[in-house]
Amino acid sequence: GAVVSQHPSRVICKSGTSVKIECRSLDFQATTMFWYRQFPKQSLMLMATSNEGSKATYEQGVEKDKFLINHASLTLSTLTVTSAHPEDSSFYICSARGRGVMEAFFGQGTRLTVV
Amino acid sequence: AQKVTQAQTEISVVEKEDVTLDCVYETRDTTYYLFWYKQPPSGELVFLIRRNSFDEQNEISGRYSWNFQKSTSSFNFTITASQVVDSAVYFCALSGLSGGYQKVTFGTGTKLQVIP
Numbered sequence: 001g002a003v004v005s006q007h008p009s010r011v012i013c014k015s016g017t018s019v020k021i022e023c024r025s026l027d028f029q030a031t032t033m034f035w036y037r038q039f040p041k042q043s044l045m046l047m048a049t050s051n052e053g054s055k056a057t058y059e060q061g062v063e064k065d066k067f068l069i070n071h072a073s074l075t076l077s078t079l080t081v082t083s084a085h086p087e088d089s090s091f092y093i094c095s096a097r098g099r100g101v102m103e104a105f106f107g108q109g110t111r112l113t114v115v
Numbered sequence: 116a117q118k119v120t121q122a123q124t125e126i127s128v129v130e131k132e133d134v135t136l137d138c139v140y141e142t143r144d145t146t147y148y149l150f151w152y153k154q155p156p157s158g159e160l161v162f163l164i165r166r167n168s169f170d171e172q173n174e175i176s177g178r179y180s181w182n183f184q185k186s187t188s189s190f191n192f193t194i195t196a197s198q199v200v201d202s203a204v205y206f207c208a209l210s211g212l213s214g215g216y217q218k219v220t221f222g223t224g225t226k227l228q229v230i231p
């Protein structure tokens with residue numbers, strides 16, 4: 001399958017700071033990227049969908065000013081958690097899909113801990 | 116609205132036993148895709164299979180097999196002769212035409228533990 005690389009895999013940040021997570025498609029052009037959040041022992045909840053070159057579409061209940069998503073190129077999307085708080089601690093995972101392809105391939109995920 | 120139910124939260128089996136993971140879905144779409152993903156302890160999601168709603172043929176891939184029953188809205192996953200490396204959380208997921216196949220709805224996952 002296609003390769004999606006997510007970085008960093010783990011990050012610890014202080015409350016009030018911002019942290020950026022990168023999601024890269026290494027061997028295909030990702031026309032659509034998705035960002036999910038997963039709480040311990042729970043399912044993946046879609047946060048937002050982004051298409052290259054356009055603004056992200058956020059799911060209901062997700063604060064777009066807090067979770068900034070940028071999909072500036074066909075191989076890179078970033079999620080910035082702004083003014084992080086301990087309740088933002090979670091596992092964030094991205095997926096990417098190419099044009100005309102049904103499967104979305106997932107990154108390795110990022111475990112964010114806000115202290 | 117889409118919904119995926121994985122009623123089994125956790126399953127433990129002894130190595131070499133067969134195990135079936137259940138998945139029941141709800142959708143108003145007549146065209147949709149069903150998926151299974153594996154999430155090992157490391158966290159990444161590994162794609163296992165995609166099934167189109169028009170294709171009800173069962174599929175076998177090595178020790179893995181999938182049973183798609185449209186009449187009961189189920190897409191069950193069987194691992195034959197389970198191995199310790201199969202220990203992971205398995206997610207069933209659904210993507211429908213009404214969402215442009217963009218939105219994937221995941222079940223809550225089934226944690227499989229294979230005991231040596």
